[in-house]
Amino acid sequence: MAPTPLRDPSPGSIIPHMGNLSQGRHTAEHSSAIVARGLVVRRGKNEVLHGLDLDVPSGQLVGLLGPSGSGKSTLMRAIVGVQLVESGTIAVLGTPAGDPSLRHRVGYVTQAPSVYADLTVEENLKYFASVLGTDGDAVARAIEAVDLTRYAKTRVSRLSGGETSRVSLAVALVGEPEVLVLDEPTVGLDPVLRRDLWALFARLAADARTVLVSSHVMDEATRCDRLLLLRNGDLLADVTLPELFERTGADDADQAFLTLVERTEVAR
Amino acid sequence: MNVHRTLATSARVLRQLRHDPRTLVLLMGLPCLLLWLIAWMFEGTRVLDQFGPLLLGVFPLIVMFLVTSVATLRERKSGTLERLMASPLGKVDFVLGYGLAFGLVATIQAVVVTTFSVGALGMDMPGPLWAIIMVAALVALVGTSLGLVASAFASTEFQAVQFMPAIIFPQLIVCGLVMPREQMPAALEAISRAMPLTYGVQAMKDLSMSGDPGQIWSEVAVLVAFIVGAIVLGSLTLRRRTA
Numbered sequence: 001m002a003p004t005p006l007r008d009p010s011p012g013s014i015i016p017h018m019g020n021l022s023q024g025r026h027t028a029e030h031s032s033a034i035v036a037r038g039l040v041v042r043r044g045k046n047e048v049l050h051g052l053d054l055d056v057p058s059g060q061l062v063g064l065l066g067p068s069g070s071g072k073s074t075l076m077r078a079i080v081g082v083q084l085v086e087s088g089t090i091a092v093l094g095t096p097a098g099d100p101s102l103r104h105r106v107g108y109v110t111q112a113p114s115v116y117a118d119l120t121v122e123e124n125l126k127y128f129a130s131v132l133g134t135d136g137d138a139v140a141r142a143i144e145a146v147d148l149t150r151y152a153k154t155r156v157s158r159l160s161g162g163e164t165s166r167v168s169l170a171v172a173l174v175g176e177p178e179v180l181v182l183d184e185p186t187v188g189l190d191p192v193l194r195r196d197l198w199a200l201f202a203r204l205a206a207d208a209r210t211v212l213v214s215s216h217v218m219d220e221a222t223r224c225d226r227l228l229l230l231r232n233g234d235l236l237a238d239v240t241l242p243e244l245f246e247r248t249g250a251d252d253a254d255q256a257f258l259t260l261v262e263r264t265e266v267a268r
Numbered sequence: 269m270n271v272h273r274t275l276a277t278s279a280r281v282l283r284q285l286r287h288d289p290r291t292l293v294l295l296m297g298l299p300c301l302l303l304w305l306i307a308w309m310f311e312g313t314r315v316l317d318q319f320g321p322l323l324l325g326v327f328p329l330i331v332m333f334l335v336t337s338v339a340t341l342r343e344r345k346s347g348t349l350e351r352l353m354a355s356p357l358g359k360v361d362f363v364l365g366y367g368l369a370f371g372l373v374a375t376i377q378a379v380v381v382t383t384f385s386v387g388a389l390g391m392d393m394p395g396p397l398w399a400i401i402m403v404a405a406l407v408a409l410v411g412t413s414l415g416l417v418a419s420a421f422a423s424t425e426f427q428a429v430q431f432m433p434a435i436i437f438p439q440l441i442v443c444g445l446v447m448p449r450e451q452m453p454a455a456l457e458a459i460s461r462a463m464p465l466t467y468g469v470q471a472m473k474d475l476s477m478s479g480d481p482g483q484i485w486s487e488v489a490v491l492v493a494f495i496v497g498a499i500v501l502g503s504l505t506l507r508r509r510t511a
Contacts, residue, residue, distance in 0.1 A: 043511055080354045084509045098509065103356040114347030118284045130276035131357045155287065171351070 033058035033179050033210035034079055038088035041074050048074045049233045051088060056212055056228070058093075058179075061205035063224035064214040065257070071233040072214040073111055076181050079212070080108040092179060104132060107172035111183040113164040114171075117157040121148055121167050124156060125174050132175040142174040145200060162189045169197070179210045186215065198223040218253035229257060236260045269360045277357070277365025278372075281339070285373065291335075295373065299327040299381045307389040317392040320385050321476035322445050324400060325468040327381065328374045328408035330436055336370055336415030337428045344419065349506075359506040363499050367412050374408025375401060395475025399484060403475070406491040407468035413498030414464075420505030439465035444473065464494040 034056035041049040048071045056062050064072050077083035078090050081098020090097040092106060115124045125139040143152050146166040151159060156167055169185050182201075186194045198220070201211045205225065213224070221227050221241055229236040229244075237244060237260055241253070250256035285292060303323060307316045343349040352362060378401040385391040393400065418435055422428040442452065442460035449457050449466070460466045471487040 082350055082354050082509055084511045100356070103354060106354070108351065108354050110347040110350060112347050114351045116280070116284060116348060117346075118287045119280070123280070123283055127276060127280040128351075128355070131273055131352065131355050133272070133356070175355075 031057050034090070034092050034212065036075075036078070036088065036090040039075075039078060039090055040086040040088050041071075041078055041083060042086045043074060047086075047233070049078070052233070052235055054228065054235060055238070056210060057226065058210045059205060059208045060225040061201050061211045061213070061223070062226045062228060063221055064212055064228045064230060065218055065221055065253075066214075066216065066230035066236075068216050069232075070216075070230045072216075072230055073183050074233075075230070076108070076183050076212070076214060079181050080106055082108075104175060105178045107175055107177035107180045109165075109168050109172045109180075109182045109185055111187075113161075113168035115156055115164065115167045117164075118155065120153050120155050121159075121170070122152040124167060125170055128171045129174045134175055138174050138176060142170040145173055146170045147196065162193055165189070166193075166197075173204075177209070180204060180212065182211065182213045184214050184216070186213075186220065187217075194220075218257050221253040229260060231261060231264075234264075236264060269358055269364070270356075273357050273361040274364045274368065277362060278369040281366055281369035282372070284339075285369075295331060295335075295377055296380045299323070299331075299377065300384045302327075303381065303385050303389060303391075307391070314392075316385075316389060317476065319445075320389075320391045321393055321395075321400070321472040322469050324378065324381060324385070324404055325407050325472035326440065326443075326445060326465065328377060328404050329411040329439070329465055329468065330432070331377070332370050332374055332408040332411030333415040333418070333436055334429070334432055336366060336412045337419040337422065337431060338425065340366070340416055340419035341422055341425060341428045350510075353506065353508045359503040359508075360499070362506060363413070363416055363502045366416060367409055367495075367499060370412040371405055371409045374411075375405040377408070378404030393476055394479035396479065396481055399475055399481040400472070403468055403471045403484065403488070403491075406488065406495065407465065409495045410464045410468070410491060410498065413495055413502050416502035417498055417505055420502075436465075439463045442466065443469045445469055464491060467491050467494075 032055045034054065036052050036054040039049050039052040039054070040047065052075065064075065066072055074083060078085055079092060079097055081102065092102055095102055119127070121143060122139065125142055129136070129139050143149050146169050148163065148166055148170065151163065156164055159167065165185060169182065172180060172182065186197055189197065201213055202223070205211050224241070226238070226240055227244060228238050239247065244253070244256045245251060248256040248259040250259050303316070303320055306319065310316060382397060382400050382404070386393055414435060418431040419428060422431060440446070442456055442463060443465040444460070449460055452460065467487040467490045471484040474484050474487070475481065
């Protein structure tokens, strides 16, 4: 029995998600950038996602939070269309995920920095820009956005880990996609950089882009417009932070998550 | 297929190589060194004239196979391939991009090694230079496309390197370098016909015997067919979606 996700804003109530589904479908056409229904993904012998229903509103900064191994990366791979899906549907911008027309519109940053270490920052971006068919200014803008302008001519192998992951992020920005899927982009970065990156994500969302950021650090919840809490491949909650606090009676994100986990375990 | 994206990929691969001067020196210098060793060992004999041209056809296969399988494996491991597969880049663009970049490197290698062998070592080669370089470049493309295919079946660098003896050595043994193919047992001779290197070595042999490049066209045609087949196969091994 899957735990029921929390969707209703009224405090303390748990609405079975079936009741919410028809309504979700209607609004999905207009306001949801990403819609998943009954998504099942198997990796090897393990079923990672067990019939997930999900709506990511467009133009918002949405945090996908959950512990390691909860299925965040798998869900993100499914959204960008590089994951083989067992059953269920997943649509991005109203088109099935992985459709060729989406390759220009969705930016993706994998957990490990996926750039060419033997090229300079600028050479990396120029290559991905020409694959996406964007102009030269986009390269400079993307480097500027991640604050690496002074390292533009430096080879990525000479950069620190945090700088390398920012190069990877810049590559996702260079195509100026409508939907950005970022897998733990702030892990291992210092507090100042984390703050700056979250400010960048907020600016992108304010620019009407949908930004889905995963993290296993619950505190990062405070920086998101909306939260998706994932655990063992099930969606525990789809809420805003104030709603989450109200519902759980907790006053920090970690505690709120623990409360939710305990509740769903009791519900089982 | 998209010409712009294919060329962008080639340019990127070449840029990576440019940042790696040691590999470039090894690519160009090592075959020269090996041929010089042969010339030195068999000084005063015709061994260099007989085997030198055949080696010119063998080096590009080995080198480009290794370079490509390692480079592609790196793309798979580093996540850059996954990123490209989520981008508008076509699979054929990726494979052709690599093929063109390494084909160009192989052509330069052929120019350097041939010039060195003929100029400095005094190798006697009646065939025209352009024909030798063309055959060397085609063999290199065979190596590149086979390397792309092999990398799909390797999940570690150790495995990738092991594919060299698995895929290249059998070709070396039956290609006519070790023993003329006419003297081989019929079964081995038949196997040699299924191997691309056989045609590269045969073309080089023809060019070392006569100055007329007209007789190598059938071998060239077979090499091109192998390249096209391996590029198609290489593209098929790339998956947009993985488990």
